[in-house]
Amino acid sequence: MPLVSVIIPAYNRATVLRRAVDSVLRQSFDDFEIIVVDDGSSDGTAAEAARCADSRLRMVRHDANRGAAAARNTGI
Numbered sequence: 001m002p003l004v005s006v007i008i009p010a011y012n013r014a015t016v017l018r019r020a021v022d023s024v025l026r027q028s029f030d031d032f033e034i035i036v037v038d039d040g041s042s043d044g045t046a047a048e049a050a051r052c053a054d055s056r057l058r059m060v061r062h063d064a065n066r067g068a069a070a071a072r073n074t075g076i
Helices: 014-025 045-050 068-075
Strands: 004-010 032-039 057-062
Touching (some): 014 045, 032 045
Parallel strands (some): 032 057
């Protein structure tokens, strides 16, 4: 089990999601997991997250937008 979980809530953020994930992956500390919670996006956010081949990234998707707080709670 990783020491740190980085939760990235995302709603229609396909254009910037990769930049956020790459920022985490560039850290010198590497005992982490990244949990991207797609909060019902309609712009390809889930597809963009799926492009990341790093095994530390997990994707969770809400069927409908529930808000940032709900997305964070889902990640936790």
